[in-house]
Amino acid sequence: SAPVSEGFSPPRACRCKMFFKLDGIPEPPAGYVPPLGASRSTWTNIYKNKGRIDYCVQQFEHLSNRLKCIDKLTGGPFLE
Numbered sequence: 776s777a778p779v780s781e782g783f784s785p786p787r788a789c790r791c792k793m794f795f796k797l798d799g800i801p802e803p804p805a806g807y808v809p810p811l812g813a814s815r816s817t818w819t820n821i822y823k824n825k826g827r828i829d830y831c832v833q834q835f836e837h838l839s840n841r842l843k844c845i846d847k848l849t850g851g852p853f854l855e
Contacts, residue, residue: 800818800822800823801822824845824849827845827848827849828845830844830848831844831845831848
């Protein structure tokens, strides 16, 4: 395996206790690794936008069209 550079630590699975409990939003799956710089509400936003993303993936074959669809449904970046 490749050597690990100093100061770098590989991502770790989340400790789900740090996430807010919101009605209807389940805990992140085991092994979920939050994106670098993620806030506590990142998982909540991902979960809320999942339906929108699924819709766009089902409706559009090409990636560029999927991204346009997601952008229009979320009003900007992927997360609200």
